[in-house]
Amino acid sequence: MSGTTTGTGLSKTMMPVPDPHPDVFDTGWPLRVADVDRTGRLKFDAATRHIQDIGSDHLRELGYEKTHPLWIVRRTMIDLIRPIEFQDMLRLRRWCSGTSNRWCEMRVRIDGRKGGLMESEAFWININRETQGPARISDDFIAGLQRTTDVNRLRWKAYLSAGSRDDAEEIREYPVRVSDIDIFDHMNNSVYWSVVEDYLYNHPELLTAPLRVTIEHDLPVALGDKLEIISHVHPPGSTDKFGADLTDRTVRTLTYVVGDETKAVACIFPL
Numbered sequence: 386m387s388g389t390t391t392g393t394g395l396s397k398t399m400m401p402v403p404d405p406h407p408d409v410f411d412t413g414w415p416l417r418v419a420d421v422d423r424t425g426r427l428k429f430d431a432a433t434r435h436i437q438d439i440g441s442d443h444l445r446e447l448g449y450e451k452t453h454p455l456w457i458v459r460r461t462m463i464d465l466i467r468p469i470e471f472q473d474m475l476r477l478r479r480w481c482s483g484t485s486n487r488w489c490e491m492r493v494r495i496d497g498r499k500g501g502l503m504e505s506e507a508f509w510i511n512i513n514r515e516t517q518g519p520a521r522i523s524d525d526f527i528a529g530l531q532r533t534t535d536v537n538r539l540r541w542k543a544y545l546s547a548g549s550r551d552d553a554e555e556i557r558e559y560p561v562r563v564s565d566i567d568i569f570d571h572m573n574n575s576v577y578w579s580v581v582e583d584y585l586y587n588h589p590e591l592l593t594a595p596l597r598v599t600i601e602h603d604l605p606v607a608l609g610d611k612l613e614i615i616s617h618v619h620p621p622g623s624t625d626k627f628g629a630d631l632t633d634r635t636v637r638t639l640t641y642v643v644g645d646e647t648k649a650v651a652c653i654f655p656l
Contacts, residue, residue, distance in 0.1 A: 394629035400482040410443040425471035455512040469501030483536035487519040539624035545650040548640040571605035595656040615640040
C-alpha cells in the first residue's frame, strides 16, 4: 500500500494514515502535566517533543539508531484539529510520506482516546556526525521508508519568507536559555514552538477553531544570541503570497531573527 500528501505548499492536505499497515509505527503513552497549558490542552511545543520522541523510538525499532543517529528538522507542519486534554492517553502513529537520498518527510498522527487529534508532517534531514552536513540515507533504510509512500524524489521548497521590521505589528525579545540548547549546541526545535504558544496565549481566539501552524528553519539559534520575534498579521485578500487557497483568511507570521539574520519563520492560520 502506498500513498502521498496531496496539494502543495501551506494548504496541502496531509497524507492519511495507511491503517492498518505493517510499516506504520504505532505506540502511545499518557499525557503528562508538563505537556499541557493552564486549560489542560496539549501544547504545540509538547506535541513537538512527542514527535521527536516517537522519531527516536521509530528509528530504534527499525534498527538504524546507530547508523543514522542524527537528524535535523527543516520544516514542521502541525494541525490542531481537536484539542487533546489532560489525563488523556495518546496514540501516536508515524510513517514516511516522501523520500529522497538525504532527507524524508515523516507523518505523525496523535490521537487522544477522548477524540482529540493533532496531525503533523516534518521534513527531516539525515546529518553526518563529522561534517554536520546532509548525509546519504542507506539504500535498505530508504527501501523500508518507501513502503508507505510512492514519493521518491522529494525536493525542498520553502513555503515561507521572512517578515520585515518596517511593517511589523510587534517586535519582542525572546531570551535563549541554557535548557533550550540540544545536542547540536543549538536551540531545540520544540523551543521554536514555545514562541507559538506565547503568541496563542495573547490571541486565544485562534484556538476556537482548527488551526494549522508551520515552522521553517533557516539557520540555528545558539546560546548567547539575542533572539527577536517579528510578528505580522496579513488580512484576507492580502494573503495571495501564501497560496491561492489561503486568500480568504487571515494569515499570521512570526519571524525569528538575530540581528539582520533570519533564523526561522512560523505561519499560523485557521483550517
